[in-house]
Amino acid sequence: MIRIKAGVPRRPRPSPRARRPLRRALALGLPSMWGAMAITYKLTCPLAQQTDLGARIVTSAVFFAVGTGLVLQVRRSLLRELRQVRRIAGAAQSALLRPLPPRLDGLNIAAAQLSAERGAVVGGDLYEVIATEHGVRVVMGDVRGHGIAAIGTVAAVLGSFREAAHDEPDLAGVLRRLDRALARHLGERARAEHPATGAPDPDSPVAEEFVTVLLLEIGADGALRALNCGHPWPYLLSGGGVRPVARADPLPPLGPFPLPTALPFVCCGQLRPGEALFLYTDGAEDARDARGRFFPLRDALAELVGQHPLPIPQSVLGSVFTALLRHTGGTPTDDVALLVLRNDRKATCPHLGAPPAMTHPQPTNHPQHNGV
CATH class of the missing domain: 1.10.287 (Helix Hairpins)
Structure with a gap:
């Protein structure tokens, strides 16, 4: 009817x-x-x-x-x-850097990005947080360059991570998948720019393309494991202050050099209840003021933690971005991405603060670190 x-x-x-x-x-x-x-x-x-x-x-x-x-x-x-x-x-930003959930598997999450290219809402920085059966897996990366030109590389790396995070049982497998995805993307760009030879020109931007990547895994007990390819180490925010989670020398960025045969993760201690991880791209530390002075990121975080021992992730982002824009006069010269994860899980084990067991052998140039 x-x-x-x-x-x-x-x-x-x-x-x-x-x-x-x-x-x-x-x-x-x-x-x-x-x-x-x-x-x-x-x-x-x-x-x-x-x-x-x-x-x-x-x-x-x-x-x-x-x-x-x-x-x-x-x-x-x-x-x-x-x-x-x-x-x-x-719409492209929502599909590429989709908004992260405010809470995921007991973690309070906040993330934001600032593009250096005027009028652009996406740039060369990337991040993602996914809950898997292997733990919460996080990626933070930075593509060479910024703005619109870096979007294709960001899409290739993020798309590969969103699949590999669920499929691969360890971080080494995830990193190798990202490396292969980047190689395919750069090969396609080379063929598009040089269809006759299919090889990149040594003077072409494709030949110099690289991506810094930090892979992080947070276990159910808060154990932190990481693989780092040329990216800044995150800061751990706690009542005791601000410190990097590790000081191991990172691997080279993805792109210019092949990955080594062995990829053991770096043990970074534990993320205890109430503590937070602050992940960032180098645009935050490399931002300069009119006198050429770098932005004191660690000092800004230490001041914030001193005022609020249990910082709220959203407040951390707002405070850091406000201080960074004030430092640069509102005109940063590089993309900046920030990601904060606070452990809101309840402590279930009396030995929660003990360092996690090492399940992978460490190479001599990547020793175990528990944060200091």
Whole structure:
């Protein structure tokens, strides 16, 4: 049975495709109309043929009005296109760097990114947090360069991580999957830029592309394991202050060099209840003020922890970004991404503070570290 609502029937609205020719006609028609009016006035109006002061003032006023109308019409068209581009960029950001849940497996999470490219909402930094049967796995990375040009590489690395985090039983397998995904992406870019040879030009940006990556795994008992390829180590925020979770020399960034045969993780101690991890990209520490001084990230975190021993992740992000923008005068020169994870799980074991057992052998150049 078809139900008919009482009242005046609504006229069908034209589809977006049907409205496009109308918008284009208006965009071209209105400036043409303004120009035709100016030419008609100049050729046919007797006042326009006179040379006295009053006639010249009137003529100038007419052409000023015509010019103002043209400028306003062009400005309106550009603003409409800019709004559409921003909507598309926002949709791309939501699909690429999708919003993280505020809570995941007992962790309180907050993340944000600031692009250095004016008008861009996505850049060369990447992050993701996924709860798996192997623990909560985190990736934080930084693609060489920033802004729109780095989006393709970010998509390749993030897409691979979102699959590998569930499939691979250890972090080494996840890292190798990311390395292969990056190699495929760079190979496709090389073939697109040099279809004849399929190899990157030594002077091409593809040949110099690299990604710093930090893989972190948080076990059910708070045990921290990490693999680091050229990325800054996170800071541990606790009542005792601020300290890096490890000081081991990281592996080279992904891209220029092959991964070593053995990839043992670095044991980083434990994330106890109430403690937080602060992950960041090097754009935060490399930000400079007008005198060329670097942003004192660790001092800013220490001051924050001194005021609030159990910092809220959202408050940490807001305070750090505010201090960073004040330091740089509101114009950072590199993308900045921040990620804060606080352990809100309840302590279930009396020996929770004991360091986790080492399950993988450590190489001589990557010794075990428990935070200091």
